[in-house]
């Protein structure tokens with residue numbers, strides 16, 4: 001029995017091989033003894049766990065009217081000086097992560113999720129729920145809002161609750177989170193008269209601040225900020241105001257009617273603790289060899305500072321990776337990382 005184990009184990013993510021194996025056993029009828037049945041049960045358990053894998057992703061980059069050069073200067077990515085977004089872990093059709101290593105090199109994370117659920121602990125839902133990105137705002141982003149799940153469902157998407165971890169911020173940088181209107185009438189009037197100075201709630205931000213932006217919260221990332229954003233896997237944004245600036249000679253579309261439909265009222269509370277309704281979120285600092293066991297649905301890591309190793313693989317600032325379901329792993333070095341679980 002033990003001799004057979006290494007033969008089938010490399011294929012254990014593929015149930016077809018396991019079924020072929022047991023078919024052969026049945027035909028041979030050689031394993032009827034009680035001890036062998038226990039051994040087979042153990043083998044099934046081990047095989048169902050899948051093969052341990054640490055999977056690195058190729059980020060997808062987007063130039064933006066408000067983008068800057070931090071993604072090249074601080075993260076060493078080979079990108080333009082107007083790169084605004086780096087999508088590090090994504091199955092969203094607008095920017096899917098490509099796998100950089102393992103037997104799945106060249107395939108997308110979405111392919112892996114759709115076809116090899118054992119790596120995700122047989123996660124029961126059809127859609128991969130999160131998107132991890134870095135945003136470099138050299139100019140102000142538009143004042144915007146995202147719909148919640150019930151509104152977005154009509155459009156075939158998740159809603160978008162998001163959270164920000166500030167990686168770097170210039171002195172006196174402010175963000176917009178929430179508004180001061182107390183009723184729908186007041187909100188509509190202030191928007192119609194472009195009274196954004198009085199409507200919007202501005203707050204100071206600095207490096208290492210954390211904000212949870214629930215769907216329905218008016219917000220804007222403001223110039224001088226580099227941040228890590230973890231969000232529901234959605235790309236629906238309703239733009240309320242874009243400072244009347246031009247993008248390629250044209251004003252970008254506004255979506256004022258839809259924005260008013262989804263904005264929470266009242267909403268002047270800034271949330272600085274994580275709400276784990278959609279995903280768990282943790283910043284972890286490592287200074288010597290540390291052991292972890294990944295979550296049933298996998299651990300999703302963004303390396304924010306430093307370099308070191310994960311098991312026998314090198315990791316450095318700017319890497320995005322996942323550890324598949326329920327596996328033990330070690331990280332060594334001087335590293336700051338963000339871990340998402342769902």
Ligand code: ZN
Pocket residue numbers: 144146162219
């Ligand atoms: Zn947003």
